Amino acid sequence: MILKRNGINPILFLLLIFAGGCSEEKIEEKLVEDSSFKSFSVVQNDNQQQKIDNLIQNSSSNNNPPIIATPPEMSIEEKPVTPVELSAEVPQIDTEVPESGSTDSEVIEKSKPEMPGASVQTNILLSELPDLVLNSSDAISKSNSAVSNRVQQTLVTINSVASLDKLERLFEDLKTETVPDLALQRIAAFTAFFDLTDIQKQQIELEQQKWQGRAAEDLIKAGEHFIPKIQVDEVQQELIQYLNAVIQSCEARESIDKILPLLERASRENSDSIVAYYHSGLIRANWLNDNKAAIADFRRVLSVIPDHSGTLNNMAICEMKSANYSKALGSWRKAMEGAQNLVNRNHILHNVAYAHAISQTSSINMPASFTRSVERLLSDYPEEITTNKDTRSPHWKFSPWIAKPTQVAACREYIELHEIPVSSLRVVQRIEGIAIGEGYVLTTTKGIELPYLGEAIQLRVVSGDLKSETSHANAEVIAFNREMGLTLLHCPELSTPALRFANKDSQTTESIYFSRRSENNNAEFHPIVNEDHQNTPDYAIGFRLNDRIYPPEGASIFDENGQLVGIVSSDAFSSAENEVFYGWNITSIKKFLKAAGVDETAFIDKPLREESWDSKKLYLTNHLVQIELCFPEESLSLEMASPSKYNRSHFLNNHSCFVCDGFSKVACDRKDCANGQISQKVRVVVGRTQMGVPIYGTNVVTNRCSRCSGRGSLGCPNCNDGTFSRF
Structure with missing residues (x-):
């Protein structure tokens, strides 16, 4: 049929016939004669069209609304297009910014697509297509819009030689990367940070070309292999459809017997289906009381x-x-x-x-x-x-x-991540941070992103020095560096004064301390011994513990004058020596802040007044903050199910x-009861000898248990x- 050869959705075609008031034969004749119609037809191969037909058929059989293909951009200009040009065209919806002075109605009229020679009803139907397509498009792509707008990486240059350990660590990190863009960020941060030899540059350029090729082909790592991202999106979209069907069934208060099969199909047909296994386990345990099956899920x-x-x-x-x-x-x-x-x-x-x-x-x-x-x-x-x-x-x-924010937005059909209700957010993790003044908070990148969940939908700074009535305030990421593993946040409501930075890196004769917040949110300062030696690079600080309390990632290091001299980070340096920890020294921190656009003059490089260390600790306590990572809770509306x-x-x-x-039953408490039966051994004559002497044997006689009346159980x-x- 001409419709399939031109890649036109059959459902859309029938709507056009109905709205235009013309027969199918006239439309087909018009498609053949009018070459200008080719300028907005979409070329699809037979396999793609078969997939669309199957998806429409499946959605119809499952009582779901049919999926409508996105219409190509329609042009009134009669210009024949070659097949090569058709394959390169990407259908888009007009999103032109209105000129100053133009009204909203004029902008709407400009954005309405029209078909040459079509009736008024047909053009009215076409004018509604953009909204129709947006409402039926993939929810995953809509929810990813907030993620794609993340802050660009801040590159830092230290002019230090890259050691062999650092180079090996780079390639080890790249092995674990799944997204080409993140791998390229990691390479860019490494090449800008270090001075590389020619051999190192060649090795990194070869690896960079591999990842650039994967990015150009839009590949993503799944398991041990790279596959097209569109395949991963298709699998995710199928999973979202199942989860959305579960939500609708629960909201309709349907029986749990109808909801569980949807989760079972989702878990069988999708690789990333642990959310389905989790909720099916809850159903088996809390609704069906089937502990064995729940444990398996x-x-x-x-x-x-x-x-x-x-x-x-x-x-x-x-x-x-x-x-x-x-x-x-x-x-x-x-x-x-x-x-x-x-x-x-x-x-x-x-x-x-x-x-x-x-x-x-x-x-x-x-x-x-x-x-x-x-x-x-x-x-x-x-x-x-x-x-x-x-x-x-x-x-x-x-x-x-606790679910991925993008998954929740897709299941609940939120266009943006910020539409997720705040009441559904839960604090999943707290990490260490240091408030350096003017609302800036410095922390590590590792803590910001959690395994499986990814980036938090909301970051809250916990401090007693806030302008608001509560001790929590929202913060946003404004800079990060993947080589240093540092992230800079900005919290406008944070009112801590400027933190004092040391003029230079601490000497071995100075007393230094690392700080942290305890589980009770109390500020703690623990003395440590500076272990900088000839093997320590000029961008790091090494120290040894005085006690058995280990410093967390992102913990601040202060000298005896109450000045910041470093931040604990395992990304700074690694050594085979036991009980030696490392972090970024103040020189590296200043370069990162300068590259992020933070005015260094705001931070006074002067020690505090001549006071005792206990008095200085009170001043530093307000600078020690915790950052709460918030993620949404997702119940799939099981609370509304029967x-x-x-x-x-x-x-x-x-x-x-x-x-x-x-x-409601327990096993019978009579010791000799087995499934409601009592067994007794009875001596019976089983034969006689030639002399007539009886031969005795033993028979087992079973009787009904009088305790449980043969049921084997009691109330x-x-x-x-x-x-x-x-x-």
Whole structure:
């Protein structure tokens, strides 16, 4: 058919026939005769057209709206176009900025595409196509618009020779990169930072050409191979469609039996489907009370993120309900130290305290070693236990899913990331930062980006020196360098005075300290010993610890005069010597700030007044800030789905009885009862000898158990319907 050869959507074509009031034969005749129509037809091969037809058919069968192809830009100018020109054209929607003095209605009239010789109704329909296409386009590409507008990298030049270790580290980092643009950023930062030899330049240029070729072909690394990014986007779009269908089903309050198959299909047909496995595990545990199947789903998530604290907490609950007490305790220990534990700590400690309360009852026999191990775990977090008033509430608390911001925006059909509600944001991690004055905050790049989640949708600076009433204020990234691993934030509400910078790098005779914020948000200063020697490069500072407290990434280093002399960073230098740590010295920090456009004159290179170190610590405390990384919580609207008897109060709470595990029945407590049958050995005569002497044997006779009436189970003594346990 001419329609398919010209790459025209059949559904759009039927709409045009209906609106134009003409027959299909006249339209086809017009397409053949009018050569100007070729200027806005799209050339597609048979395979692409077959994919579109299949997708339209699938979407129609699944009661989803048909996917409408983006129409090409329509031109009134009658100009024949060759096939080569057609393949190079990219359909676009007119986004011309209106001239000064023109009204909105004039701009709309200018942007309306028109078909030569078409009826008024057809042109009206075509004028609505841009909005129609935008509403049905890929949600992933819309949500990525905010990510693509990130700040350009700030290049820093140190004029130092690149060591062999630094060069090897560069190539090791490039092996782990998946996106060509980020790899090219890493190469650009390295070549600008160091003075390279001719051999080093040749090696790096060859690697740079490889990544430039991958960027030109729009490839992305998936596993061990590079594939076209469009394939990854297609897979992601299919996953988003499944997740969106789950959200719609939950909001329609459909049965969980209809929602679970959607998650199962999503997990089977998509590689990045741990979000589907996670929520299917929640459904199996909280709705179906199927602990074995839920553990299998949670293990799929751990195969991608081995230390995911939320998954470990959920799996520990299922292991406790399955009487695997030692495994459950081990999972909770890992969860307290795992990724995203800041979100799940209250849930984990609540469950551990609940498990301890269960072990103290006489309703269930648990090993005494489990009780002692749980008590030791709780003793490690006494302050958090006292602040958590709900530790003895008789239910388990499952952890929520923290999702990628782009994935949430695509599932919820948000055009921009900032449309994600603030109420859904959760603090996933806190990192160290130093406020240097004028609202600037210096931190490390490693902490800003988290594994799997990527960049935080919101950065909050936690400090007691803010202009607002609260101790939190939003910040934005204004500069970063991938070789130094430093990131500069700006927080307008931060009112700390200018931090004093040292005139030069500290000498070995000076006393220096590294600072950090404790878990209770208290400022701590720990003395360290300067370990700068001939092997330490001129852009780094080395030090040795006086105690066993290790400095975190991004911790500030001060001298005895209260002046900043460095920032702890594993990217600065590495050495085989034990117990020696490194960071960027003040010279490197100043060069980074200068390259970022920060006025160095704002920072006074003078020591504080002649005061004691304790007085200087009070001044420096306001400069030590923490940066909260916020990500959205995504429930796929399971809270709106029809609840089960186990989670009526909240979709993440499980009120199943800890004695019967929610089944309202327990095994018969009679020792000789086996599935409701009592077996007895009876001595019987099985034969006689030639002399007539009886030969005795033993037969097993089974009778129905009188205790359970042959059912093999008894009613749970702790509950009526399998829920709401009591101590």
